[in-house]
Amino acid sequence: MKKKISFILNGEKREANVWPNQILLNFLREEIGIKSPKSGCERGDCGSCTVLINNQSVKSCLVLAVEIDEQSVTTIEGLMKEGELSQLQKSFLKNNSFQCGFCAPGMIISSHELLEEKTNPTTNDIKEAISGNLCRCTGYLPIIDAIKDLSLEDRTSHE
Amino acid sequence: MSNRSFWSTIKGIGIGMIQEFDYFKCFSIDEVIEHMAVFNNSKILAGGTDLVASLKENHVSAEVLLDIKGIKKLKGIKLTKKMLEIGSLVTFNDLIESKIIKENFPVLMEMAKTVASKAIRNRATMAGNICSAVPCMDSAPVLAAYDAVVVVTNLTGEREIPIAKWFKGPKKNALLKNELVTAIRINNFKQNHAGCFLKLGRYQGEDLAQVNLCVLALSQKEFRVVFGSVGPVPIRAKEIEKLLKGNDLRIDLIDSCCLMVNETIFPITDIRATKEYRLHMAKVMLKRALYAAVNRLEGHGPVYGEYHL
Numbered sequence: 001m002k003k004k005i006s007f008i009l010n011g012e013k014r015e016a017n018v019w020p021n022q023i024l025l026n027f028l029r030e031e032i033g034i035k036s037p038k039s040g041c042e043r044g045d046c047g048s049c050t051v052l053i054n055n056q057s058v059k060s061c062l063v064l065a066v067e068i069d070e071q072s073v074t075t076i077e078g079l080m081k082e083g084e085l086s087q088l089q090k091s092f093l094k095n096n097s098f099q100c101g102f103c104a105p106g107m108i109i110s111s112h113e114l115l116e117e118k119t120n121p122t123t124n125d126i127k128e129a130i131s132g133n134l135c136r137c138t139g140y141l142p143i144i145d146a147i148k149d150l151s152l153e154d155r156t157s158h159e
Numbered sequence: 160m161s162n163r164s165f166w167s168t169i170k171g172i173g174i175g176m177i178q179e180f181d182y183f184k185c186f187s188i189d190e191v192i193e194h195m196a197v198f199n200n201s202k203i204l205a206g207g208t209d210l211v212a213s214l215k216e217n218h219v220s221a222e223v224l225l226d227i228k229g230i231k232k233l234k235g236i237k238l239t240k241k242m243l244e245i246g247s248l249v250t251f252n253d254l255i256e257s258k259i260i261k262e263n264f265p266v267l268m269e270m271a272k273t274v275a276s277k278a279i280r281n282r283a284t285m286a287g288n289i290c291s292a293v294p295c296m297d298s299a300p301v302l303a304a305y306d307a308v309v310v311v312t313n314l315t316g317e318r319e320i321p322i323a324k325w326f327k328g329p330k331k332n333a334l335l336k337n338e339l340v341t342a343i344r345i346n347n348f349k350q351n352h353a354g355c356f357l358k359l360g361r362y363q364g365e366d367l368a369q370v371n372l373c374v375l376a377l378s379q380k381e382f383r384v385v386f387g388s389v390g391p392v393p394i395r396a397k398e399i400e401k402l403l404k405g406n407d408l409r410i411d412l413i414d415s416c417c418l419m420v421n422e423t424i425f426p427i428t429d430i431r432a433t434k435e436y437r438l439h440m441a442k443v444m445l446k447r448a449l450y451a452a453v454n455r456l457e458g459h460g461p462v463y464g465e466y467h468l
Contacts, residue, residue, distance in 0.1 A: 022175050023175035023215075044279060058278050059208075059278050062212055065175070066184075114277075127363075128364075131276045132277060132278050133276075
């Protein structure tokens, strides 16, 4: 039997009926239509499906859709303000931090969480924060640069 | 038929349906116990990072999942004069951020930092880690070194299972039918002590352990040594502890300890490492962990939680 859930998605209150055995990642992509979380390894290794639940990063391929009842979910769309890219997204663009782009939404979610916790992370902090996100194109250096760039600037002055 | 609807038709893949089960969110321990008695094959869902992956790959089956994340009582980390109590909903990230843990049991924090990656640690619980009981779990060597006790609730009340009797084999634990782990308790050490947790992976970052190890150095030159990932269950090296007791760490003593590792652990060859490599590295790690623990006890060892293998 389907279960009724109500949740906040990118700041917007929503309700839905989901099967108990439905995975959050597929619910977001196929039923809600938010395609930024990607389906990669499907077992929590690659990080391409990373989203925020209550501002904490999680791998949405290992979460059931019913579990988000009464919780708040944020995808990369929710990091944008009034249709404009966030400073972090812009920094990824500026530093050429992705080629195929498959890992980018997960990478940005993970680094967003890091920058919320630490305004000036060290290179080690950054490596640690994105260690659960695999990228097969860039060799990670441009990604680390993008996050570093931002951590040096005073982000609030841009927002 | 478009490609997508074709895949959606078979097994509901498109909309993410895995094997069928029902789901209940519970808000009290009693509610969980009642539900467990009603269903034949229920599984407890906390973080779900192991359970959901196993359900997806059909390694486990369940009739119903009982979500315990709504039970506030299982969430806290409490320290009294007698003991440290870690609720079964405490995640690895909670352990890293807890002031109580950092100040009193930093080796638990050091261990938690090596577990998977942030997005997993935000959700995965330590109780879930020992319930899954896969041989490469990271929390077990530390818990075994501290002689932790697993607190379990069932229909008749509460019972305590010492960690030494908890692990029954790979993916097997001492939990009986209709029992729920509510907390993990560790005796509060009155004496000054230090520890060291080391984990060997193929690379830094998210990987499972090839060997992991926890050493505790207590006052009066007493030691505790537990190996993980090199046998079906965590291995407390009592013989090595005996040899170390009362002695200073001299090179010849450490060499004899390393020789004893041969008879202590039973590593196997698998996708992550060969048994020869595991055996060799277990000795290297024992040596480094002993030095680190003793140096920390004296106040000048490596900082807790920073990679130093």
